[in-house]
Amino acid sequence: MSTALTPAELTAAFTDHFGAAPDGIWTAPGRVNLIGEHTDYNEGFVLPFAIDRTANVAIRLRGDSTARLLSSYGDQGVATVDLDTLSHEAMSGWTAYPLGVVWVLRQQGVAVGGFDLYLDSTVPTGAGLSSSAAIECAVATAFNDLLDAGLSAEELVLVGQRAENEVVGAPTGILDQSASLLATDGHAVFLDCRTQEAKLVPLDLAAASLLVLVVDTKVSHAHATGGYAARRASCELGAEVLGVAALRDVDDEDLAEAAGLLDPETFRRVRHIVTEDARVLQTVAVLDDGGPAAIGALLLASHASMRDDFEISCPELDLAVDTAMAHGALGARMTGGGFGGSAIALIPAAAEAAVRAAVTAAFASAGFTAPDIFAVSPADGARRLA
Template sequence: MSATVDATQVAQEFADIFGTSPDGVWSAPGRVNLIGEHTDYNEGFVLPFAIDRAAAVAIKLREDNTARLRSSHGEQTTVTVDLSTLSHDTMQGWTAYPLGVVWVLRQLGVAIGGFDLYLHSTVPSGAGLSSSAAIECAVATAFNELANASLSRSELVLVGQRAENEVVGAPTGILDQSASLLATDGHAVFLDCRTQESELVPLDLAAAGLLILVVDTKVSHAHATGGYSARRASCELGAEVFGVPALRDISAADLPEASGLLDTETFRRVRHIVTENQRVLDTVAVLADGGPGAIGALLTASHASMRDDFEISCPELDLAVDTALANGALGARMTGGGFGGSAIALIPAAVEATVRDAISQAFADSGFTVPDIFAVSPAPGARKIL
């Protein structure tokens, strides 16, 4: 399949596997975080947008208490689960994402019995584009409708986050699920992660002659392991020492005092969050006043902060950013949790080929894995597509 999900084809593949037509096909997009990295779990501000790559699930309800799940990726074998035994132990591998959502919904009292589910996703896994949240949001949207649960979009965001936190084991905030569920075509989602209030911000790249190029470095990361948890712990320590509920409550004016209270590493972590929150607010203001062509410097400053203060970049991400900037990008930064994944570059559409070729050549010259480079545009959020 192409990057765009073909609902009819997903339904046909479901029928080929399970021998019957699905009750429907639901889709939820991956996301690019335009700016605001690691601010979400610090109760701060983020500005993601949904991309035109998505996870789609075809589902048919069953009369029994059995769930059969199949994915177009990996081993392509059907996983069968007795829902009466659904627990952390029975939710393994990729099935932890859809079954985690089912588990959370059942915990909330939503009546979900047996079902057959087929998953196909065009969101690259491990690229920092939120492939996991896309699956969770597609499944949550589907069962919200199939079970007549009448949960709001904001409630579904928390369902997805809880599945990610409690089942998958990744201590993420609400950024990814909010982008996937709340987005609309041609807009970014300005999200206050403390209040969960959101606002759609126009991001009409095409009208400005611009596009966002994603550079998937192929350096895979996993939120549930490694540096993500360590960074979160540093942030919590910084808030505790400063005596505030979250780093959201510290402003740039407080940083000189913070430097005297915190060890050097924790201070750098805190400084990234504080300055990144301000960059999100500044980006929203600049978009309103000057349009997307005026936000480049903020994106680039964000990358420098993640590279130097939060230390979540890697040589491949830095090379992608530096090469894009040297070849006509207005701004560039890594996006996502870090330690690999993707970089984004805001570029005039006219220089797309130049930037693509330069990054590919730079990676080859450095002996890095060949990156996957593709353009994305702000897309609609989760919805039924067939």
């Protein structure tokens, strides 16, 4: 895991490349989705928390319509675009995320002019930890501040989602941006994706001597292609056949009837969403009543549903979950869009070394690429750093 540049280091890097100091530095975190997978675009419930891995952007406004963008990772060099002729085709690679936000803000009447931007991120890409939303939320927060746009956090969530949907081409819901913008230290964000109503739920892992271990399988995924879009299409078909606005409106007791109306694959997709929504609500109730040590079985049931009904797991994710459970985890599940990415394990802090070693050994024995394993804790959302 790369180490973030300090604000002073980021300022120095920006000044070195662009010839003047930035107007400020903004940060936004990645997220772990504790539970509630693929429920967001079905107008259901999710329970993510922001993590202590962030995207940091240094920005200086310019007096023209030119945008210059540079990242601390890779060797792509400076990307230069004219905002007055900005098109979707001109936005590619990592620059699609900040430029997508700028495009949406301009569409909404925010007068974003030229700027220089330097990005430094410690959120792993392709790991299901929402590296893209972290960039979007940092940039949206920055321009909201710099231009006194007066947009609320909830409005910035929708800016990021539009950038993801309309520019990047990923049909995601509001989960990622909501976690990155609304989170606070020591809490998860319980989000109703129909109403966009959010509530902070206590998730004080340290007080319970617990931690969440992330196992980045190094199996990369891309939301804009393939399986994610196919799962969303299955959900939309299920809602249409069942005559509801979204699968949020289907309850457990409706599943028996749904089984007779849907083809077997679509029924399995629907069953995952319906039962996953119920698990999110149960997890919130358990956290309120019994604390984080009591949610393990719900995490494990979520993984089984994603593996068997939604079919978005993979051998590496299953191995991470099974190995963690065999070595002391209270619960474990894949997290994120699926088809790779990361698994999470809720473990006693004292078991961290044993679980790390066991998962590493299991991957080596299976001939898989060595995973990146690290602990995360609930962190604050997007804000200005300097």
